[in-house]
Amino acid sequence: MILPDAELLLQIVDLHARVDDQPILKGVNLEIRAGEIHAVMGRNGSGKSTLSKVLAGHPSYRVTGGSVLFRGEDLLALPPEQRARIGVFLGFQYPVEIPGVSNLEFLRVATNARRLERGEEELDTFSFEDLVHERLQVVQMDPAFLARSVNEGFSGGEKKRNEILQMALLEPLLAILDETDSGLDIDALRIVAGGVNHLATAANATLLITHYQRLLDVITPDFVHVMAAGRILRTGGKELALELEQRGYDWVDQELADQELANQGAPALGVV
Amino acid sequence: MTAPPNALSEAPGGSAASLGDLVSQPYRYGFVTDIETEKIAKGLDEDVVRLISAKKKEPAFLLDFRLRAFRHWQKLEEPDWATLKYPKIDYQNIIYYAAPKQQQDKKASLDEVDPKLLETFEKLGIPLSEQKRLSNVAVDAVFDSVSIATTYKEKLAEDGVIFCSFTEAVEEHPELIERYLGTVVPSNDNYFAALNSAVFSDGSFVLIPKGVACPMDLSTYFRINSGDTGQFERTLIVAEEGASVSYLEGCTAPMFDTNQLHAAVVELVALDDASIKYSTVQNWYAGDENGKGGIYNFVTKRGQCRGERSHISWTQVETGSAITWKYPSCVLQGADSVGEFYSVALTNHRQQADTGSKMIHVGPRTRSTIVSKGISAGHSSNSYRGLVQMGPKAVGARNFSQCDSMLIGDQAAANTYPYIRSQQPDAAIEHEASTCRISEDQLFYLQSRGIGFEEAVSMMVSGFCRDVFNQLPMEFAAEADKLLALKLEGSVG
Ligand SMILES: Nc1ncnc2c1ncn2[C@@H]1O[C@H](COP(=O)(O)OP(=O)(O)OP(=O)(O)O)[C@@H](O)[C@H]1O
Ligand SMILES: [Mg+2]
Numbered sequence: 001m002i003l004p005d006a007e008l009l010l011q012i013v014d015l016h017a018r019v020d021d022q023p024i025l026k027g028v029n030l031e032i033r034a035g036e037i038h039a040v041m042g043r044n045g046s047g048k049s050t051l052s053k054v055l056a057g058h059p060s061y062r063v064t065g066g067s068v069l070f071r072g073e074d075l076l077a078l079p080p081e082q083r084a085r086i087g088v089f090l091g092f093q094y095p096v097e098i099p100g101v102s103n104l105e106f107l108r109v110a111t112n113a114r115r116l117e118r119g120e121e122e123l124d125t126f127s128f129e130d131l132v133h134e135r136l137q138v139v140q141m142d143p144a145f146l147a148r149s150v151n152e153g154f155s156g157g158e159k160k161r162n163e164i165l166q167m168a169l170l171e172p173l174l175a176i177l178d179e180t181d182s183g184l185d186i187d188a189l190r191i192v193a194g195g196v197n198h199l200a201t202a203a204n205a206t207l208l209i210t211h212y213q214r215l216l217d218v219i220t221p222d223f224v225h226v227m228a229a230g231r232i233l234r235t236g237g238k239e240l241a242l243e244l245e246q247r248g249y250d251w252v253d254q255e256l257a258d259q260e261l262a263n264q265g266a267p268a269l270g271v272v
Numbered sequence: 273m274t275a276p277p278n279a280l281s282e283a284p285g286g287s288a289a290s291l292g293d294l295v296s297q298p299y300r301y302g303f304v305t306d307i308e309t310e311k312i313a314k315g316l317d318e319d320v321v322r323l324i325s326a327k328k329k330e331p332a333f334l335l336d337f338r339l340r341a342f343r344h345w346q347k348l349e350e351p352d353w354a355t356l357k358y359p360k361i362d363y364q365n366i367i368y369y370a371a372p373k374q375q376q377d378k379k380a381s382l383d384e385v386d387p388k389l390l391e392t393f394e395k396l397g398i399p400l401s402e403q404k405r406l407s408n409v410a411v412d413a414v415f416d417s418v419s420i421a422t423t424y425k426e427k428l429a430e431d432g433v434i435f436c437s438f439t440e441a442v443e444e445h446p447e448l449i450e451r452y453l454g455t456v457v458p459s460n461d462n463y464f465a466a467l468n469s470a471v472f473s474d475g476s477f478v479l480i481p482k483g484v485a486c487p488m489d490l491s492t493y494f495r496i497n498s499g500d501t502g503q504f505e506r507t508l509i510v511a512e513e514g515a516s517v518s519y520l521e522g523c524t525a526p527m528f529d530t531n532q533l534h535a536a537v538v539e540l541v542a543l544d545d546a547s548i549k550y551s552t553v554q555n556w557y558a559g560d561e562n563g564k565g566g567i568y569n570f571v572t573k574r575g576q577c578r579g580e581r582s583h584i585s586w587t588q589v590e591t592g593s594a595i596t597w598k599y600p601s602c603v604l605q606g607a608d609s610v611g612e613f614y615s616v617a618l619t620n621h622r623q624q625a626d627t628g629s630k631m632i633h634v635g636p637r638t639r640s641t642i643v644s645k646g647i648s649a650g651h652s653s654n655s656y657r658g659l660v661q662m663g664p665k666a667v668g669a670r671n672f673s674q675c676d677s678m679l680i681g682d683q684a685a686a687n688t689y690p691y692i693r694s695q696q697p698d699a700a701i702e703h704e705a706s707t708c709r710i711s712e713d714q715l716f717y718l719q720s721r722g723i724g725f726e727e728a729v730s731m732m733v734s735g736f737c738r739d740v741f742n743q744l745p746m747e748f749a750a751e752a753d754k755l756l757a758l759k760l761e762g763s764v765g
Contacts (some may be wrong), residue, residue: 055722059712084722096717099708100735106718107729113722149735150717166721 001202002222006034009071009174009205010055016065019181024050026230027066032174035202039241040229041208043249044126048209049093051227056090057083060112070174076216077226082111085117089172091163093179093209093259098150103162106150111169135168138195142159156183162194176207181215213245278737285492297555302527305497308373309416315364316499318342321470324369325557326740327475328439331446334453341459341469348463355655356595358531358568362613366533368471373417380562382421388433389413396524398493402551405713410435412492416501416673424488430744433517434479435490438506441477448479452510456539456576456603464535464570464597468504473539477503480515480546489518489745494536496525496556496567504532507565509539511546511581518549518745523592526555529565531594536571544579545605549587551744553752556592561650566594573600577609577638577745585612587743588742589752593625601630604638611640618756619652619684628675629660633666633699642673646735647756648684662699669699678736679709679730699760708736730756 010032019024023089024047032038040048054061055068057080062072069076075083096104111131112122123131136143139161151169160180167175177196196219200206208219216224218236224240225232226249233255312323319344321342325335350361361420375756381391381403393400400413400421410424413436419437428435434445442449459469476492495505523678525532534556540548549575559566569592575584586600596619602611612696614631631640640660648654660671677686710732718728734741741749 032597056716060722080716080719081724082721083727084720087742090720092717096711096713098714098717098732099733099737100738101718102735106721106723109723109727110718117659117722154596170721184350 014066087173091177159233301524345466486517491520540575542582547583569593596625647681662694
């Protein structure tokens with residue numbers, strides 16, 4: 001829902017980032033207010049996952065310019081764990097397996113880290129079991145997954161459900177869900193999307209990265225952004241996604257080429 | 273505990289550098305006790321062996337045992353088959369006997385023990401005094417070459433359990449020593465065992481009589497204090513028919529920039545239906561980050577399941593030495609006897625560990641399990657070396673071995689050398705091995721859920737070691753978990 005007076009949760013200004021020495025993000029601008037649902041779409045390799053990882057603080061990505069404020073605070077100055085504690089959540093496109101670490105214990109430690117930050121009491125193992133069983137309903141997940149190691153041997157779809165379970169426990173203010181829909185069967189997609197809708201409130205916001213309209217049929221975005229070559233090339237409402245579904249991304253090349261020309265033109269003019 | 277903001281992003285190359293920082297931490301037990309010590313002159317010859325024996329007023333059979341060992345040792349070459357690199361040890365530059373002056377004669381009561389010594393052990397977390405001592409664990413405290421006190425001796429005696437220093441055992445129960453000493457690890461077994469047999473100074477002796485389940489855990493705490501002294505202790509544990517005991521061993525040493533030699537021998541004997549559980553948490557000083565200083569730990573540990581259905585279990589958490597050369601083993605002689613080896617070996621900086629186990633199946637239907645977890649960080653090297661042998665009579669014998677390695681950072685090395693010899697077609701041997709690396713993405717995943725960097729590493733390491741920690745006595749398991757976390761925490765905190 002769009003509420004013009006709602007709190008500005010995330011403000012990204014001219015964000016540049018590199019991996020190794022290769023520039024990937026080249027000037028991202030984005031504002032997200034409480035209550036809003038944003039969708040980011042774009043071709044493979046356009047930089048969507050990179051943007052999500054930079055926001056979460058992945059050490060492989062080096063920010064080379066621009067700024068990110070989360071509720072007015074410099075997000076980029078915080079270590080990844082602190083970003084999570086203050087309410088930034090990243091649902092991974094490819095959640096990793098962590099053998100030997102119990103899923104239940106992991107969820108409890110993570111939940112308590114977030115609770116402590118919010119000034120809430122830490123949950124002991126018993127109260128946490130109650131909470132986790134309640135939240136399992138959100139994604140209709142089998143409690144047997146709690147006893148296993150984090151994501152170890154989980155199917156692709158099970159991993160995605162486990163991500164949303166974590167989101168349900170951490171109650172983030174900003175949830176970035178990177179292709180949470182890919183790898184889900186039709187029923188699972190409905191369940192997971194239902195879970196995301198259920199968790200969305202006027203106080204939090206969701207940034208969905210997806211390739212498919214079928215997700216946006218269930219979760220209606222307030223804004224749709226198209227990413228290309230490390231920037232947000234175009235922003236629109238939910239109809240932009242429908243347009244993409246029809247037209248594909250060919251127009252992106254044209255638009256990029258035009259911009260390229262304009263950029264090259266400017267300094268050349270200056271010289272003359 | 274928590275990393276300062278940007279601890280990660282500041283490090284060029286991302287978290288690999290931070291991982292490197294993380295695995296270095298100051299050693300907590302590195303202090304030296306300032307105490308007047310009686311030391312004999314450096315060097316080793318037959319006179320030194322005789323001198324040690326004379327100091328301890330030993331019976332003839334023991335001097336004889338020492339001299340035979342010494343003469344054999346002189347003919348041996350130091351073994352070089354392990355994956356270990358270290359400068360040649362100068363055996364003439366070591367002191368073979370050092371004892372606190374006050375402690376020349378065993379004290380009748382704790383009140384007579386030098387308060388400095390009591391204070392030392394208290395600082396190490398091993399209070400010996402009546403009021404503070406650990407409940408339900410009896411402790412033999414060994415300082416350099418001598419045992420300074422043994423707690424709960426009288427209480428244990430009520431059940432017929434003998435728990436005392438080796439020296440006392442020689443005085444009070446010479447017949448038991450004569451009967452068992454060197455029967456599991458013969459004095460000519462190997463280079464370091466021969467050296468130990470020649471010059472051992474003290475250690476612990478345990479006898480659990482027939483049918484007795486030892487009413488409390490027994491423990492020996494070894495403290496090296498002198499910088500130029502070797503520690504050569506000897507432990508002998510006998511569990512008679514149907515007896516059982518859980519025994520714990522702990523060790524620390526001060527930080528010196530020279531190396532100290534520790535060459536111990538442990539012998540376990542389990543008769544019919546007896547069970548011995550031997551746990552070690554080894555935290556000798558490991559040397560600094562450049563590999564200067566630290567203990568050279570060359571230890572021979574072997575248990576003999578002499579009786580039918582007897583059971584010997586070794587659990588070790590090795591974190592400390594500069595060099596670890598250690599293969600706790602079981603000779604499974606009695607029919608249906610069981611041997612187990614559970615090990616966590618952590619190496620960091622320039623530490624080197626070559627450790628594992630030997631399971632020698634002699635009797636029919638004997639069973640053994642080996643679970644080894646090696647963690648290597650920094651520039652360290654960590655090797656598992658194990659032998660499973662099935663003798664001609666080991667009909668229906670079984671072994672299962674699992675050796676897992678975890679690498680932290682990209683400078684550390686891990687090796688696995690499993691040796692299998694079978695002369696019995698009807699014996700089953702199973703071996704599994706794996707290697708994993710703590711990846712940046714795994715750590716990031718945990719961090720991105722609000723878990724701090726160090727806690728994330730420690731969660732992964734404890735997860736990796738769980739199968740072994742589950743085998744430790746409860747209070748030790750918590751201790752081991754903390755110790756690993758500590759070894760892996762450090763300068764970031
Ligand atoms: N760690 C990395 N090392 C090298 N290149 C990387 C790394 N991470 C991202 N890139 C490169 O950056 C570009 C953007 O990748 P990113 O994963 O952000 O794309 P995406 O928009 O999420 O694509 P997809 O839709 O396929 O998920 C790609 O060309 C990718 O190869
Ligand atoms: Mg992606």
